[in-house]
Amino acid sequence: MIYCYFECAFAGSLLRTIFDFNMNRFLIIGLGNIGDEYRHTRHNIGFDVVSAFVLKHGGFFKVDRLAEVAEVKWKGKTFICIKPTTYMNLSGKAFKYWMDKEKIAIEDTLTIVDDLALPLNKLRMRGSGSDAGHNGLKDIQLTLGTDQYPKLRFGIGNDFPKGRQIEFVLGKWLPSETPMVEQKIAKCSEIIESFAAIGLAKTMNMVNSLDFT
Numbered sequence: 523m524i525y526c527y528f529e530c531a532f533a534g535s536l537l538r539t540i541f542d543f544n545m546n547r548f549l550i551i552g553l554g555n556i557g558d559e560y561r562h563t564r565h566n567i568g569f570d571v572v573s574a575f576v577l578k579h580g581g582f583f584k585v586d587r588l589a590e591v592a593e594v595k596w597k598g599k600t601f602i603c604i605k606p607t608t609y610m611n612l613s614g615k616a617f618k619y620w621m622d623k624e625k626i627a628i629e630d631t632l633t634i635v636d637d638l639a640l641p642l643n644k645l646r647m648r649g650s651g652s653d654a655g656h657n658g659l660k661d662i663q664l665t666l667g668t669d670q671y672p673k674l675r676f677g678i679g680n681d682f683p684k685g686r687q688i689e690f691v692l693g694k695w696l697p698s699e700t701p702m703v704e705q706k707i708a709k710c711s712e713i714i715e716s717f718a719a720i721g722l723a724k725t726m727n728m729v730n731s732l733d734f735t
Contacts, residue, residue, distance in 0.1 A: 548718050549621055549631040550575065550603045553658040555610050564678040565691045567703075568634040568658075569605045571676065571710045576603050578711050588616040599718045602626065613658040614665025628666070632717055633673045634710065635659060638691065640677025642702060647674050647713070647729040649722050672722055674713060674729070676706065702734050709734075 552572030560566050576583065581594035581603070589604040602624050606616035621631060629649070635656060640646055650670045653659035663669045682690035695703050709732070716725040 546598055547600045547626050549624060549626045550601050550714055551617055551633045552605050553610060553613055553635045554605060556607050563692050563694055565636055567636045567676045571634045571707055572603050572605055574707050575711045575714050588619050596715060610658040612661055614661040617662050618665050628671050631671055632714060635673060635675055636678045637675035638678060638680050640675055642677050642679040642699060643734040644677040645706060645729050645732055647726040705734055
C-alpha cells in the first residue's frame, strides 16, 4: 500500500512536470524567403521580426531541418524560433515538422506574416483566420488542415500602381517607411513576450488597438 502511494505520487509529479514543461514552450514562426535578393523586403518581415526577437534575447540561429532555428528563454518560457528555408510556398512543411518535433500545441504557436490588406501603421493579431491569398499561410493551412492557429499580421500597406503588387511585396522598404517599420518590429518582440506571458486574448486586445505614427 505504501509502495502504491509513493508510485502514484511520483507518477502525478511527473505528469505535472511534463504538463508545466509543455505549457511553457512556444513555437514562433517568421515567414519569408531565403536568399539575399529577398533580405529585408516587405514579404520577409516575418524573418526580420523573429530575428530581432532572438537578438534581443541573446540567441542565435543555426541551420537545421527545413529551417534556421534558434531557442531562447525568457522568464521561464522557452521559445523555439524558426525561419523556414523551404521558401514561402512550402512554409507549412517547416511549421508542422517543428511543432511536432518540439511537442508544442498549435495554440502555443505564433506566425508572423506580412499583410497587404493592413496599412503600414497597423498590426493585427487573431487566433484564427483565412490565408487572405498569402501563399505562406495557404500552405500552412493546407498542411495543418485548419486555419485555427494564432497569427500576428504586420501591415505593409498597398501603395503601389495597378499590376505592380509583386514588385511592391518583394521590394524593400522606402527610407520614409523605415522608422515606423523599426518601431513595429521592436513592438512585435514585446507582443511575442506578452503572448507567452498573458495569453492570446489579452494580447490581442492590446495589439489590435495600436496605431503607429
